[in-house]
Amino acid sequence: MAGFSEQIKGCIFNLDGVIVDTAKHHYTAWKRLANQLGFDFSIEQHEELRGLSRLASLEKILEWGNVYMTEAEKLHWSDVKNNWYVELISNLKPSDVLPGALLFLRQVREAGLQMALSSASRSARSVLRSTHLEPYFDVIIDGYSTRKVKPDPESFLLAAQGLGLRPAECVVFEDAPLGVWAGVAGGFTVVGIGQPEYLPKAHLVIPGFENLTFNNLLAQLSGTTVA
Numbered sequence: 734m735a736g737f738s739e740q741i742k743g744c745i746f747n748l749d750g751v752i753v754d755t756a757k758h759h760y761t762a763w764k765r766l767a768n769q770l771g772f773d774f775s776i777e778q779h780e781e782l783r784g785l786s787r788l789a790s791l792e793k794i795l796e797w798g799n800v801y802m803t804e805a806e807k808l809h810w811s812d813v814k815n816n817w818y819v820e821l822i823s824n825l826k827p828s829d830v831l832p833g834a835l836l837f838l839r840q841v842r843e844a845g846l847q848m849a850l851s852s853a854s855r856s857a858r859s860v861l862r863s864t865h866l867e868p869y870f871d872v873i874i875d876g877y878s879t880r881k882v883k884p885d886p887e888s889f890l891l892a893a894q895g896l897g898l899r900p901a902e903c904v905v906f907e908d909a910p911l912g913v914w915a916g917v918a919g920g921f922t923v924v925g926i927g928q929p930e931y932l933p934k935a936h937l938v939i940p941g942f943e944n945l946t947f948n949n950l951l952a953q954l955s956g957t958t959v960a
């Protein structure tokens with residue numbers, strides 16, 4: 734698409750599973766909780782939780798385990814899971830950044846584009862701090878900033894608004910099907926991170942940032958029919 738590269742002025746990144754591999758820690762903590770409640774759940778089921786808020790994730794897990802809880806109990810167990818998760822991520826280091834991600838962020842910065850983070854996690858800032866990535870983001874939207882969960886595009890729209898850009902001027906990077914839907918619904922160009930069969934709505938799917946240059950990504954996107 735002619736002029737696509739000039740049209741793009743910002744990049745919005747999801748965090749868990751896109752920049753840092755924290756999804757495995759969420760899984761460990763949720764599995765521990767399920768086991769304490771007397772059932773198990775698989776890593777495949779956990780895939781469905783990517784992008785969901787803490788409470789929405791718990792509700793889905795309780796549904797799988799056929800467990801009823803009052804609202805107060807849900808709050809209690811969400812806190813228990815979060816304490817385990819926070820403990821698991823307490824030792825995150827810059828080396829936990831996913832392969833190629835740091836180099837890619839640097840290239841976007843050098844190209845003069847703005848960058849935002851859009852995550853449903855309330856621990857997003859702490860993860861960015863431990864991995865030394867906080868200075869890369871002009872705007873950070875986390876689990877405290879939003880009221881609606883993906884596939885509602887609220888989180889991306891707030892990020893674009895914070896950057897002072899229109900959705901058509903931003904590329905969103907997402908690993909979760911729900912997040913990809915949210916980005917497309919918001920009018921963004923969406924790059925899915927993962928396997929194409931799980932992310933059919935994305936404008937382009939890449940396995941990760943390893944060996945990817947920003948210019949190469951723009952070239953690939955220019956060949957797709959986007960916004």
Ligand code: G6P
Nearest residue numbers: 749783784785787853854855856
């Ligand atoms: C991200 C993750 C989810 C997680 C959610 C809330 O979207 O993909 O797995 O449940 O954030 O995270 P939090 O750290 O606030 O519980």
